Amino acid sequence: MADRNNGNRISKDQPQDASRRNFMKYTGTALGGAVVGGLIGGVIGNSMKGKGTAETPAPTETEKPTKNFNEALMFLTQDQFQVTEAAAERIFPTDDLGPGAKALGVAFFIDHQLAGAWGINARDYMMAPFYEADAEQGYQLGFKRNELFALGLTKINEYSQTKFSKRFIELIAEEQDTVLTAFEKSDKSLKGVPAGTFFNLLRQLTIEGVYADPLYSGNRNMDGWRMRSYPGNQMSYYETIDKDEFQKIEPLSLHDHLNLG
Numbered sequence: 001m002a003d004r005n006n007g008n009r010i011s012k013d014q015p016q017d018a019s020r021r022n023f024m025k026y027t028g029t030a031l032g033g034a035v036v037g038g039l040i041g042g043v044i045g046n047s048m049k050g051k052g053t054a055e056t057p058a059p060t061e062t063e064k065p066t067k068n069f070n071e072a073l074m075f076l077t078q079d080q081f082q083v084t085e086a087a088a089e090r091i092f093p094t095d096d097l098g099p100g101a102k103a104l105g106v107a108f109f110i111d112h113q114l115a116g117a118w119g120i121n122a123r124d125y126m127m128a129p130f131y132e133a134d135a136e137q138g139y140q141l142g143f144k145r146n147e148l149f150a151l152g153l154t155k156i157n158e159y160s161q162t163k164f165s166k167r168f169i170e171l172i173a174e175e176q177d178t179v180l181t182a183f184e185k186s187d188k189s190l191k192g193v194p195a196g197t198f199f200n201l202l203r204q205l206t207i208e209g210v211y212a213d214p215l216y217s218g219n220r221n222m223d224g225w226r227m228r229s230y231p232g233n234q235m236s237y238y239e240t241i242d243k244d245e246f247q248k249i250e251p252l253s254l255h256d257h258l259n260l261g
Contacts, residue, residue, distance in 0.1 A: 070217040071108050074115035075146055083153045084110055086169045088206040090176050098227040099220075106209030109218030110149075113205060119146035143193065145201065151190050152183070152198030159188060215254040222251045233257065 073081060085107035094100035101107070113119055121144050130142040143151065156179060160168040164175050171179065182188060186196035209218035211225065213233060219225060225232050232251030240247040 070112075070214070071105060073108075073111055075119065076107075076111045076114070076150075080150065080153045081107055081111065082169050083156055083167075084202075086176065087156065087180060087202060088209070090173065090180055091203055091206045092210055093173075099223050101206055101210060103220065104210055104218060104224055105220040106206055106218050109209030109212055109216060110205045112217050113208075114146040114149055119149075120144050148190070148193065148198055149201060151193075152195070152202065155188060155190050155195065155198075156180075156183065159183075213254050215258075222253060225251045 076084060085102050088101035088106045088110070092101040092104075092106070094103060117123065126144070128142075130140050133140045156168050159182065160166060160171055160175075160179050163179065164171055166175075168176060168179060180199065183195040183199040186194040188195040190198055211228075211230075212218045214220065214222055222232055229246075229248055230251060231249040233254050233256070234249065234252055235257065240249065
């Protein structure tokens, strides 16, 4: 296991659920598998007046329910989400440097990636036949990415039950590391696909979720950027460009530049 800074480390709350239809209705479009968040419509309440019926007062700002549509599931089931969240946390754990994958909402980023065009290999050639590739060519995908990911999550739970008689999310950290290490080393096979292929996909998505713009879910509160002193999406560096010393700038997300009304 390497340290967090080089991204190789292996290391209850239930997420808010929302239907695919409602999520797409209120959050805009999907670009390359990453959901562009932001509420584009409001709930318009009607006050009904009638004989013997009092007018219902409009809720105050503090009384209005708040929803973060960046944290709505689009592809994963609740059980799959929990396994993803736990596995990502072992790859990028909370430590003295800052929050880990769970606190950063990485599993939501992964879910949204799998739900979009990237997850279904929309831009890849997917016609058979598929041949075993040479080592330097990597795996030639027969599964779509979201299919492979879902299969990997199922096999993680099966392996956990076989080895420890518990589900993956019930294992202690060291046991979870044992399971993930077996997959990293391709000690298991996923219907002919080396388990390491799934693990590499999981690791890739985890790191991306830590450092992606929060507009696409993940990197919650831009804390992934803050750990790297990364300024995010600044419109200009006019005031700092000529300064010799390092400038620590409060990061901005793409979301900060959108006028969502």
